[in-house]
Amino acid sequence: MAGPLSGHTALVTGAARGIGLAIATRLAEAGAHAIIHDRDVVAADAATTDLRAKGLAASTLIADLAEAAAPSAMAAELKANGNEPDILVLCASVETLETWDAVSEAAMAAQTEINLHATVRLLQAFLPGMLMRGFGRIIAIGSVQEARPNPTHFHYAATKAAQSNMILDLARTLRAPDVTCNIIRPGAILTDRNRAVLGQPGREEQVLARIPLGRLGRADDCAGVALLLCSREGSYINGAEIAVDGGMRL
Incomplete structure (x- = not known):
């Protein structure tokens, strides 16, 4: 489908559902070939099938x-298939709710491995190609927890803050005219991951009390920002930390 991102390929990690899927869909609607990465084969294939049914370019990548x-x-x-990405959206993450005195070794290991180590490996795998071709967009999906962490997000918030530090380091040091690195920080977005938490008695009311807009966000609320950062109109945005949280960080 023709659009402002025609000719571009976008790899979105953790894109089988939620914010990742919303972003992948918006980029595909803008003409990009969306690569739906996930470890859930069934969900990823279903997402790809839905996009293709709409006439959009999409493929599945399981890892x-x-x-x-x-x-x-x-x-x-991806190189073998001729689908080397020039857009990388780092959406996959592990979020385990534990307070400082109850953080388990398993939870620390899983969150550090996916939120930090995998970020470095993905950058090493795909950023060199972007630099060589002279165009690239790196977007990390951060979290409002970086600015105002809940007690239950002790280790998760730390890993997301560290991931953001990596992205900002690249934004400052790459010095490539058309390769940008930015961060989108969602707040309380109504995704499958958050529904279970918000379904606890009194929890949704407690969260809403912290949001100046007084409502929860939608996954689509993050997609428009991602499209801007990938488009020509956003080509001079570099090193930005864009909150999509209804003011929850304040």
Whole structure:
């Protein structure tokens, strides 16, 4: 489909549902070939099928980012298929709700592996190609927890803040005229991951009390920002930390 992103390929990690799927859909609607990455084969294939049914360009890429070799294998597969991405949206993450005194070794390991180590490996796998071709868009999906963490997000918030530090470091040091690195920080977005938490007695009311707009966000609320950052109109935005949280960080 022709559009402002025609000719571009967007790899969105964790894109089988939620914010990742919303972003992948919006980029595909703008003409990009959307690569739906996930470790859930059924959900990823279903998302790709839905996009194709709408006449959009999409394909599935299955990999478990907890495996150190996954990003390099992903890069080799995409290169073999002629789908090397010039847009990388880092959406896949692990979020375990634990307070400081109850953080488990397993939760620390999983969140650090996916939120931090996989970020580095994905950048190493795909950023060199962007630099060589002279165009690239790196977008990390951060979290409002970086600015105002809940007690239950002790380790998760730290890993997301560290991921953002990596992206800002690249934004400052790459010095490539058309390769940008930015961060989108969602707040309380009504995704499958958050529904279970918000379904706890009194929890939704508690969250809404912290949001100046007085309502929860939608996954689509993040998609328009991602499109701007990938488009010509957003080509001079670099090193931005864009909150999509209804003011929850304030």
